[in-house]
Amino acid sequence: MKYDFSKIEKKWRSAWEKERVYEPSFSESSVNTKVLTGRSEGKPFYNLMMFPYPSAEGLHIGGVRTFTGVDIYGRLKRMQGNDVFEPMGLDGFGIHSENYALKIGAHPMAQAKVSEKRFYKQLASIGNGFAWDEKLETYDPAYYQWTQWIFIQLWKKGLAYRKKQPVNWCPSCKTVLANEQVVDGKCERCNSVAEKRDLEQWFFKTTEYAERLLKNLDTLDWSEKIKIAQRNWIGKSEGVNIHSRVKDLDIKFEVFDSVPQTFMAQTFTVIAPEHPMIAELVKGTKFEKSVMHAVEVMKKKKSNGVYKEESDFDGIFTGRYVDNPFGTGDLPIWVASFVVMEYGTGIVHCSAHDERDFIFAKKFNIPLRPVMFPNDKALAEKVRNLEFAYCKDPEGIMDQPKEFSGRKWGEVRNDVIAFMERKGIAKRTVYFRLRDWLISRQRYWGPPIPMIFCEACAKEGRGERKEMRGWYAVPEEDLPVKLPNVKNFHPMGTGSSPLASIKTFYKTTCPNCQGEARRETDVSDTFLDSAWYFLRYPSVNTKNSKFEIPWNQEITQRWLPVHSYIGGAEHSVLHLLYSRFVTMALHDMKLLNFEEPFAKFRAHGLITKDGAKMSKSKGNVITPDEYFEKFGADVMRMYLAFMAPLDQGGDFREAGILGLERFLKRVWNLGQKVQSPKLKDQSNNLKSENLEMAVHKTIKKVAEDIENLHYNTAISALMILLNEFEKHPSSLTLSHWSVLVRLLAPFAPFMTEEIWRGALGSKTSIHIASWPEYDPEKIKDDTFTLVIQVNGKVRHTVEGVAVAISEEEVSALALSCERIRELLDGKTPQRMVYIRGRIVNIVI
RNA sequence: GCCCGGGUGGCGGAAUUGGUGUACGCAGCGGACUUAAAAUCCGUAGCCGGUAACACGGCUUGUGGGUUCGACUCCCACCCCGGGCACCA
Numbered sequence: 009m010k011y012d013f014s015k016i017e018k019k020w021r022s023a024w025e026k027e028r029v030y031e032p033s034f035s036e037s038s039v040n041t042k043v044l045t046g047r048s049e050g051k052p053f054y055n056l057m058m059f060p061y062p063s064a065e066g067l068h069i070g071g072v073r074t075f076t077g078v079d080i081y082g083r084l085k086r087m088q089g090n091d092v093f094e095p096m097g098l099d100g101f102g103i104h105s106e107n108y109a110l111k112i113g114a115h116p117m118a119q120a121k122v123s124e125k126r127f128y129k130q131l132a133s134i135g136n137g138f139a140w141d142e143k144l145e146t147y148d149p150a151y152y153q154w155t156q157w158i159f160i161q162l163w164k165k166g167l168a169y170r171k172k173q174p175v176n177w178c179p180s181c182k183t184v185l186a187n188e189q190v191v192d193g194k195c196e197r198c199n200s201v202a203e204k205r206d207l208e209q210w211f212f213k214t215t216e217y218a219e220r221l222l223k224n225l226d227t228l229d230w231s232e233k234i235k236i237a238q239r240n241w242i243g244k245s246e247g248v249n250i251h252s253r254v255k256d257l258d259i260k261f262e263v264f265d266s267v268p269q270t271f272m273a274q275t276f277t278v279i280a281p282e283h284p285m286i287a288e289l290v291k292g293t294k295f296e297k298s299v300m301h302a303v304e305v306m307k308k309k310k311s312n313g314v315y316k317e318e319s320d321f322d323g324i325f326t327g328r329y330v331d332n333p334f335g336t337g338d339l340p341i342w343v344a345s346f347v348v349m350e351y352g353t354g355i356v357h358c359s360a361h362d363e364r365d366f367i368f369a370k371k372f373n374i375p376l377r378p379v380m381f382p383n384d385k386a387l388a389e390k391v392r393n394l395e396f397a398y399c400k401d402p403e404g405i406m407d408q409p410k411e412f413s414g415r416k417w418g419e420v421r422n423d424v425i426a427f428m429e430r431k432g433i434a435k436r437t438v439y440f441r442l443r444d445w446l447i448s449r450q451r452y453w454g455p456p457i458p459m460i461f462c463e464a465c466a467k468e469g470r471g472e473r474k475e476m477r478g479w480y481a482v483p484e485e486d487l488p489v490k491l492p493n494v495k496n497f498h499p500m501g502t503g504s505s506p507l508a509s510i511k512t513f514y515k516t517t518c519p520n521c522q523g524e525a526r527r528e529t530d531v532s533d534t535f536l537d538s539a540w541y542f543l544r545y546p547s548v549n550t551k552n553s554k555f556e557i558p559w560n561q562e563i564t565q566r567w568l569p570v571h572s573y574i575g576g577a578e579h580s581v582l583h584l585l586y587s588r589f590v591t592m593a594l595h596d597m598k599l600l601n602f603e604e605p606f607a608k609f610r611a612h613g614l615i616t617k618d619g620a621k622m623s624k625s626k627g628n629v630i631t632p633d634e635y636f637e638k639f640g641a642d643v644m645r646m647y648l649a650f651m652a653p654l655d656q657g658g659d660f661r662e663a664g665i666l667g668l669e670r671f672l673k674r675v676w677n678l679g680q681k682v683q684s685p686k687l688k689d690q691s692n693n694l695k696s697e698n699l700e701m702a703v704h705k706t707i708k709k710v711a712e713d714i715e716n717l718h719y720n721t722a723i724s725a726l727m728i729l730l731n732e733f734e735k736h737p738s739s740l741t742l743s744h745w746s747v748l749v750r751l752l753a754p755f756a757p758f759m760t761e762e763i764w765r766g767a768l769g770s771k772t773s774i775h776i777a778s779w780p781e782y783d784p785e786k787i788k789d790d791t792f793t794l795v796i797q798v799n800g801k802v803r804h805t806v807e808g809v810a811v812a813i814s815e816e817e818v819s820a821l822a823l824s825c826e827r828i829r830e831l832l833d834g835k836t837p838q839r840m841v842y843i844r845g846r847i848v849n850i851v852i
Numbered sequence: 853g854c855c856c857g858g859g860u861g862g863c864g865g866a867a868u869u870g871g872u873g874u875a876c877g878c879a880g881c882g883g884a885c886u887u888a889a890a891a892u893c894c895g896u897a898g899c900c901g902g903u904a905a906c907a908c909g910g911c912u913u914g915u916g917g918g919u920u921c922g923a924c925u926c927c928c929a930c931c932c933c934g935g936g937c938a939c940c941a
Contacts, residue, residue, distance in 0.1 A: 233856055233936080240855070240937050247941090266941065278941090315939075346939045356941050364939060441940065577935080614934095618863095650877070651864065657934095659864055667877045670892095720865070724876035731876095795872045800922040802872050841921050847871045851921050 011676045013640030013758065020761045021132070029773050030137035032093040034546060034563050052567045053090035055082035056542055056606075058575030058583070061099040061534075062123035067130045069630040069660060070615045070622070073648040077612065077719065078574045079136040080649060083754035084714045085572075086137070087779035093567060095545040096131055096138045098124060101147035102534025103181060106453035107198075110498070116453040117493055120147050130633065135641035135757050137775065142548045146537035147453075151544065153488030154558035155537055156458040158590065159447075160481040163459070163472075167213045167593055168447070170476060174282070175446060177205040182499035184209055186446045186533060186582075204311040207503055210448040210457060210530065214589050218242055218440040220603075221588055230609040231655065237580035243441025248425055248434035250357060252277070255331040255338055259288060264352030264439055267400065269417050269424050271433075272408040273359035273379040275337075276369065277330050278323070278344035280354040281306035286326065286343060295327035299343060306345045321346055321368050330357075333433065336377070344368060352439055366397035379408040380417055445586065447533050450505045452497035454531030456489045458482040462518035462525040470520060480519045482527075489527065505529045539586040540594075542570055542605060557599060570606045574654070574717075577611035584609070610717060613657025630660055642756035643669045649719035649755055671727055672759060675752065678733060679763045682745045699739050700786060702732045703747050707782035710751045719755070726752055742768075747780045796822045797849040798831050815842045822848050 024030060032052065057078040060071055079094065086092040100120050108123075109116040124145065131138065144151050162168040176185040180200035190202045214221075222242045225235045247266030253259065265271065279286060281303045290296040302324040309315060309322070322345040329338035339357060346364055347356055358365035360376035369376050378398065381388040383405060391398045398404065402418025411427060412420050428434040448457060459479055465471055466478025473479065482489055492513050497506050507513050507529035518525035540558075546567045547559035575583075587605050595603040614621075617628045636644050646668040651658030706729045713722035729748055733740050746768055753760040753774045764774035794809040795802055804827045813821070819840050822828055832852060839851040 236856060237936055243937090243940070245940065264941075321939090346941090348940060351940045358941075362941060364941075439940080441937095580936080653865090656858095656865095661864070661878075664864065664878050671877085673892095721876080724866075727876055793872080797872085797922070800920090805872070839921065841871095843871055843922095846868095847922085849871085849921050 011759065013642065016762050017641055017758045020758050024773065027773065029775055030094065031139050031141055032091045050089040050091040053085045053092045054567050054570045055085060055092050055094045056570045056573045058579065059097045059099050059541065060127065061104045062127045066126055067632060069632045072134055072632045073615055074574060074612045075136055076134055076645045076648055077654045080719055080754040081572065081714060081717065082137060083757065083775060084711065084779065086775060087753065087777060093139055093546060094137050095142045097144040097541060098127060099146050099538050101152065101537050102454055103449065103451060106451060116497060133636055133641060135645055142545050144541065144544055144548055146541065149488045149490055152455040154544065155455045155532065156487050156489060157484060157558060158540055159532060160458055160484065161597060162212060162593060163481050165593065165597060167216065168210060170208060170210050172206060172208040174204045175207050175209055176202040178202055182501040183450045184446060184448065209446055211444040212447050214445045215440060215442055217589055217592050218442045220592060221585065224604055228604060229607060231611045234577060234580045234584065234609060234611055238585055241442065241581040241585065245439050247437060248428055249437040250333060250434040252333050253331045254289065255329040259285065261285065261355060262353050263355050263357050264437060265357065268428060268434065269420055270359055270361040270380050271428065272334055272336060273361050273377055274334065274357040275339060275377050276358050276374045277339045277341045278347050278356050278358055279341060280347035280349035281310065281343055281345060282349040283354045289326045289328045289341065293327050299324055299326055303343055310345060315345055321371060323368060323372055340374065350443065360394065360397065361399050363397045363399055380404040380406050447536060448530035449533055450503060450530055451499055452506045454534065456491055456507065457528040457530050457532050458487060458489045459528040460516055460519060460525050461528065462521060462523060464523045465518060465520050483519050505531060535582055535586050538583050539590040565601060569602050569604055571608065573606040573609045574612060610655055612654050613652065615657055616659045618659065618661055639665055639669055642759050643672055646672065646723060646755050650723045652720055654717040654719060672756060674730060676759060679767055681737065682740065682742065682767065699732060699736055699744055702729055703744050704782040704786040706751065707747060707780045708787060714754065723755060750774060750777060750780055792845050794818065795847040796825065796828055797847060798828065799851060800849060803831055804828055811845050818842050818848050822850060
């Protein structure tokens with residue numbers, strides 16, 4: 009019988025659905041249906057992959073590879089007796105999907121339905137064991153009412169706030185962007201240069217969790233590079249705040265210094281052009297006009313990204329001084345273009361021991377005073393003569409303060425900080441690079457932020473929070489705040505959302521005074537949708553009679569945190585950080601009993617096409633559909649898995665698919681032969697011993713390789729085993745055959761099911777069959793191939809040497825070989841090195 | 853500039869973690885079947901030299917050095933590719 013994949017795929021897809029093979033047991037009642045299908049209730053295993061955003065022309069081949077890759081892992085876990093939950097959904101409520109709709113001239117609400125159909129059809133064809141009953145879409149009001157609910161919880165905890173500040177604005181997307189969405193000063197998505205605009209925006213206080221977000225990383229089983237990326241992004245920096253005061257003015261301020269060892273060298277102070285204090289410094293002085301003008305120029309150049317090179321500085325003296333903070337004299341205050349307003353306090357004391365400070369001082373003729381010198385006398389002289397900036401050398405010898413004279417820079421840090429604290433100069437402080445999460449977007453396609461502003465209450469000083477007068481959360485029973493289906497959804501570019509012109513939407517009553525009030529018209533960032541979807545999946549079908557929380561506590565305690573999460577490294581600092589933040593916050597509200605959402609995370613690699621990156625502009629983007637139609641899901645799954653280890657990416661070459669097609673064809677053909685009576689159960693056949701060992705070795709290897717996501721080597725092992733089977737058909741038993749079919753099941757779910765329930769006669773699915781166990785006794789070799797080296801070069805091998813052989817016997821054996829005797833030419837070996845069971849090296 | 857990955861045949865990639873470098877597959881070559889092709893099967897295969905053919909010898913894991921009986925693997929220096937961060941004081 010020829011293998012007709014399209015017929016067989018269809019057949020088993022519907023059988024699996026009917027038998028609910030991939031639906032885990034969330035409740036008692038569903039356990040009963042499981043018993044009927046013969047599937048035992050195992051340990052919960054939440055096998056998660058990042059859900060796609062259906063913005064473009066369907067699922068990308070890279071996405072398919074990841075999804076089938078995750079599924080292979082899940083299928084192993086299921087066969088090993090776990091109750092595997094593998095959900096799928098669509099992250100279609102946001103700017104990606106909206107931009108796509110705009111591009112093709114569709115309404116996002118209508119387009120969502122079209123994309124949805126397209127994606128679900130594709131996703132159904134790749135042979136994954138998705139739990140379709142639990143699918144979700146982030147634009148479904150039944151979902152986003154809870155996204156809004158989470159916003160309200162954060163608001164109530166004081167973790168959501170509104171503030172006017174300079175924010176990143178994308179002129180093309182016509183919306184603000186989170187810091188994380190600005191890459192190289194450009195919009196992450198459309199590459200337009202982001203501008204700075206002063207706008208009032210909603211933020212989440214991610215900074216409040218900076219320390220924990222950082223510390224918890226140590227406890228997570230995640231790809232190391234993702235952890236490093238998060239650590240860098242959080243950017244913890246320990247140092248001191250130096251207490252400072254403007255001379256002749258009663259202005260006090262702090263200056264952050266993370267390298268305080270050389271504080272005595274500080275001879276001037278620089279302030280960021282954006283700093284509001286500048287106006288006070290120069291007010292009414294002869295410097296006012298020129299300084300304020302220079303400030304404007306610098307601000308403009310900065311926001312346009314003009315300053316690129318490290319030495320490209322602008323600066324101007326303010327006429328003011330910092331009042332003698334170290335007893336070494338007053339420090340002139342300069343405005344300097346290189347100072348970052350958003351970091352530390354926006355004001356920095358400068359010294360000869362910093363590259364930038366040094367260049368700046370030279371450029372504007374500001375005096376420098378080094379206080380640390382290299383051991384090398386000639387070099388030290390150069391430092392003294394200010395020939396170069398001598399920075400951060402652990403071996404540098406301190407000169408001042410005199411208490412530390414002679415000690416090494418690398419060893420005095422803590423002592424200097426303690427010294428400064430004792431003297432009252434400074435206080436130990438920590439700063440983070442991480443900023444609060446800018447959550448509001450001036451767009452249409454997203455969950456409306458569920459807040460109401462009441463003018464009347466604001467005027468009279470009322471409000472849910474005293475620092476935000478007039479603001480009230482939408483009462484929970486009124487959720488969802490539904491996104492209206494309106495014609496004009498186009499971004500306005502005015503700094504407010506299209507919803508701001510829809511009176512029927514924004515007009516509402518104040519939850520407090522019942523007077524007329526106005527809804528917030530911004531929507532929330534897409535990343536909020538995806539920051540909690542994994543909490544929703546297992547509880548999608550639990551119908552809460554009352555409006556309580558978005559998940560069932562009992563189910564959540566059983567199924568979370570997520571056991572295995574696999575997705576793209578491009579989300580290292582966006583989705584993965586936001587999810588952690590939201591989970592932590594919910595944990596602190598006692599709504600979750602864990603604070604980290606993903607116990608294990610692995611990043612997958614990227615796929616290239618014939619060695620080149622896939623991109624729309626190159627026109628080499630692979631649409632998976634045609635390949636799945638041509639070769640079938642099993643072949644494609646195997647090819648994508650065989651390309652390279654999952655975390656490494658790989659190169660898509662159509663020719664390579666043939667190898668896997670051939671392999672499965674051979675499996676099928678052998679299966680046809682195994683059915684014939686002469687092959688049936690010959691388990692007593694002595695000749696099958698060697699095959700037996702090969703089978704057990706393969707069981708071990710395949711399970712280990714899948715566990716490590718090294719699918720390529722697992723498949724290679726299966727190929728080798730098939731070769732053995734074909735070479736020794738008379739020794740092949742049904743039980744051997746059954747092992748191969750089961751080991752293959754995670755990769756080729758359809759064909760193996762056909763064989764399992766057909767020729768092998770099972771009544772239940774192979775995907776809930778038990779994973780084969782290997783017998784450690786049976787994989788022990790008692791002989792090996794002895795490799796004989798002379799001076800480290802392989803010269804001879806001897807097959808079938810007993811593992812138990814002693815070192816003396818090996819030496820005798822090796823020296824007795826004719827070939828070795830020739831090479832020795834009568835000489836006596838100086839030395840023999842024998843590595844048990846492997847190799848002997850004769851040194852002459 | 854700093855921090856991570858990575859560099860192995862014509863190609864994708866293996867290598868028990870210091871012990872036979874190139875498993876498995878693709879492409880190639882030779883052969884069988886066929887009128888022929890496709891499909892399938894068998895064999896072959898790193899490079900250079902050597903031989904009528906074997907035999908055999910030398911070289912080879914980005915480059916150069918080191919440690920070791922033995923290095924793709926460990927150490928030092930450098931080059932290239934991919935990714936992340938970046939006037940963060």
